[in-house]
Amino acid sequence: MVAPEAPTGSLAKPSAPTAVFPTEGDLAPLPSLPAPAEAFGDTVAVNRWSVKASAQTENAAYEDSSPWGEIARTAASAHSGAARLSPALRCAATEIARFYSEKGGLPTESLRRFLVARCGATEPDATPYIYGLTGLPAPSDSQLVARAADGVRQYLEKALAGETPRAFAIATSRFDERVSVAVVVAADPATLEPLARSVDAQRNVTIRGTVRAGAANAMALVNRGDYGFASCTPDPEAALPKFGFSCHLDDKDNYAWVQVLVRRANRVMDDSVADVLVYEGDPEHLEYRPHPLEKSAGGDADVRTALLAGVNRARAAAGLGLLSLAAAQSGTNARLAGTLIDASLKNRATDADRIALGMLAGWNVDGTIRNGGLFMGLVTPARDAGSWLDFAIERPVGRYVLFDPDARRIAIAPLQAQNGIGAVVTTYALFDSPKHDADADHVFRRLTATRSALGRAALAARPHVGALDEQSARVLAGAVEPGAALFTSMQSLAAQVSGARVHGYVVEANDLDRAPQPQDLLEANGGSLVVSVTHHRVKGAAWGQYVIFYLYVDAAAAPGVQL
Numbered sequence: 162m163v164a165p166e167a168p169t170g171s172l173a174k175p176s177a178p179t180a181v182f183p184t185e186g187d188l189a190p191l192p193s194l195p196a197p198a199e200a201f202g203d204t205v206a207v208n209r210w211s212v213k214a215s216a217q218t219e220n221a222a223y224e225d226s227s228p229w230g231e232i233a234r235t236a237a238s239a240h241s242g243a244a245r246l247s248p249a250l251r252c253a254a255t256e257i258a259r260f261y262s263e264k265g266g267l268p269t270e271s272l273r274r275f276l277v278a279r280c281g282a283t284e285p286d287a288t289p290y291i292y293g294l295t296g297l298p299a300p301s302d303s304q305l306v307a308r309a310a311d312g313v314r315q316y317l318e319k320a321l322a323g324e325t326p327r328a329f330a331i332a333t334s335r336f337d338e339r340v341s342v343a344v345v346v347a348a349d350p351a352t353l354e355p356l357a358r359s360v361d362a363q364r365n366v367t368i369r370g371t372v373r374a375g376a377a378n379a380m381a382l383v384n385r386g387d388y389g390f391a392s393c394t395p396d397p398e399a400a401l402p403k404f405g406f407s408c409h410l411d412d413k414d415n416y417a418w419v420q421v422l423v424r425r426a427n428r429v430m431d432d433s434v435a436d437v438l439v440y441e442g443d444p445e446h447l448e449y450r451p452h453p454l455e456k457s458a459g460g461d462a463d464v465r466t467a468l469l470a471g472v473n474r475a476r477a478a479a480g481l482g483l484l485s486l487a488a489a490q491s492g493t494n495a496r497l498a499g500t501l502i503d504a505s506l507k508n509r510a511t512d513a514d515r516i517a518l519g520m521l522a523g524w525n526v527d528g529t530i531r532n533g534g535l536f537m538g539l540v541t542p543a544r545d546a547g548s549w550l551d552f553a554i555e556r557p558v559g560r561y562v563l564f565d566p567d568a569r570r571i572a573i574a575p576l577q578a579q580n581g582i583g584a585v586v587t588t589y590a591l592f593d594s595p596k597h598d599a600d601a602d603h604v605f606r607r608l609t610a611t612r613s614a615l616g617r618a619a620l621a622a623r624p625h626v627g628a629l630d631e632q633s634a635r636v637l638a639g640a641v642e643p644g645a646a647l648f649t650s651m652q653s654l655a656a657q658v659s660g661a662r663v664h665g666y667v668v669e670a671n672d673l674d675r676a677p678q679p680q681d682l683l684e685a686n687g688g689s690l691v692v693s694v695t696h697h698r699v700k701g702a703a704w705g706q707y708v709i710f711y712l713y714v715d716a717a718a719a720p721g722v723q724l
Contacts (some may be wrong), residue, residue, distance in 0.1 A: 178702035179669050180429045182522035183515050196502040201581035204541050205266035210449040214255040216281040217248035228306045229331045236317040244321045250345045251330035252280030257289050258334035258343035275449045278438035284347035285433040290316045293341040300340050309342050320346040351434040358439045360410045366439045369405040376423035381406035382557035384417040388479040390560040397614040416440035420557045464575035467546035489525035490572035498574035498585045522703035528591040529705040532671045534562035541581035549582050592705045597694040605692045621689040628653030633695040643667045643708045666711040688715045
């Protein structure tokens with residue numbers, strides 16, 4: 162065998178951070194703003210709510226012969242290609258209008274999300290606009306149109322402006338002397354195939370769809386029990402922008418939330434593209450009830466302490482390790498929490514993204530960060546830290562951040578208003594051991610499972626290669642770059658397996674379950690494989706990252722090395 166004398170091409174390049182964050186210097190000039198008062202909108206909380214409107218599928222016709230239907234169709238036509246009428250959101254608008262007419266206020270965000278999903282919509286960010294008239298005798302339909310139509314048109318013109326795909330609907334309701342019209346507009350980041358939300362005999366449900374904007378990878382999470390969550394099984398044949406997931410409903414749950422999350426290229430934050438309510442049996446029996454948790458005692462003068470205690474009580478109940486407060490990082494996050502809310506509410510997406518990433522970077526967290534998550538929520542009407550936690554764990558992404566079994570640190574930036582409570586929370590998993598044998602086994606099993614789903618037999622596992630173990634340790638110590646370590650290991654293995662070709666691959670990632678799998682290894686016909694995992698921290702990076710080495714021996718190919 163004749164091997165190159167030195168690594169070339171991409172293997173010769175130094176590692177780059179897999180997660181790129183704003184620096185502390187980037188964040189320093191940003192002002193510390195209070196959360197806008199309108200962020201804590203006036204809402205009415207209820208302990209239960211039953212849906213009367215009929216759920217709709219998105220491929221049904223949008224049927225509304227009233228003047229509001231004509232206003233909706235005119236608005237959709239004016240924004241053709243960027244806005245669509247949604248039958249499912251019309252069901253949700255009907256329920257929101259009914260709630261406003263009966264209760265005299267908007268539903269909480271928790272109930273609003275339930276109504277949208279229960280009605281058959283999957284959009285994760287539905288915003289209502291309400292116009293109500295009160296008086297005796299109750300205003301007629303024509304009087305409501307005369308009074309509210311111009312305001313609805315103006316709202317739609319503003320809400321549907323731009324190129325972002327959106328779905329919307331209009332509906333009305335009357336109760337006693339109150340008449341209301343509700344407009345619901347939602348970002349429309351994904352198209353889901355018609356799906357059966359009811360679980361099958363094995364308590365599984367399959368979700369398929371297409372992401373409208375580009376994404377590097379996708380995942381789906383499902384709630385399990387009071388505090389748990391699980392990753393849904395991806396369809397290996399669904400290549401982005403298409404996605405497919407099979408989610409399993411817990412035996413004790415009669416319904417559960419599923420969230421589909423995507424990560425854009427060169428991003429760290431996940432974007433929710435679909436919220437789906439799955440259930441057993443007849444959905445007509447589904448009733449909204451808030452997630453019940455023990456409320457903390459007292460007035461929560463120290464909200465941060467109360468939230469930390471609540472999170473750790475829930476983690477203990479779930480059998481998870483407790484989190485320690487990253488006090489310095491909490492202070493950093495608290496300075497910009499209101500600024501983040503302000504930027505998010507006022508559609509300064511670039512600023513909001515930069516602030517969120519700066520918080521997630523964890524520059525003031527002790528230890529080498531492996532991964533992290535951020536959850537932000539505002540709850541009204543509420544003053545108790547337990548109410549915020551109720552809200553956070555209703556949906557999988559909140560559990561994903563707060564109940565990550567690997568998380569060890571938490572930073573809490575509380576926000577308070579006269580009628581509500583909020584918080585921006587970041588959690589961090591750390592690289593707390595140099596040993597990665599179990600990680601290497603996990604990577605091998607994951608590759609084997611993906612090959613099996615593609616109808617391919619497992620590759621034979623090779624014994625550890627001494628040179629690869631040595632080079633992995635040198636990468637961990639910062640003494641060698643991963644590309645050079647791979648090259649040296651390939652040379653050593655090639656000398657031991659004369660007559661076969663050695664292929665080498667190196668992948669760096671922060672999450673072993675979302676790390677790219679080399680396509681050549683998924684398609685290989687036979688052969689043997691050794692996997693090694695280590696970690697390192699690129700100079701100047703906020704986080705550390707996994708380094709995954711694959712050495713594949715193809716006895717059927719001409720001898721040599723293949724980078």
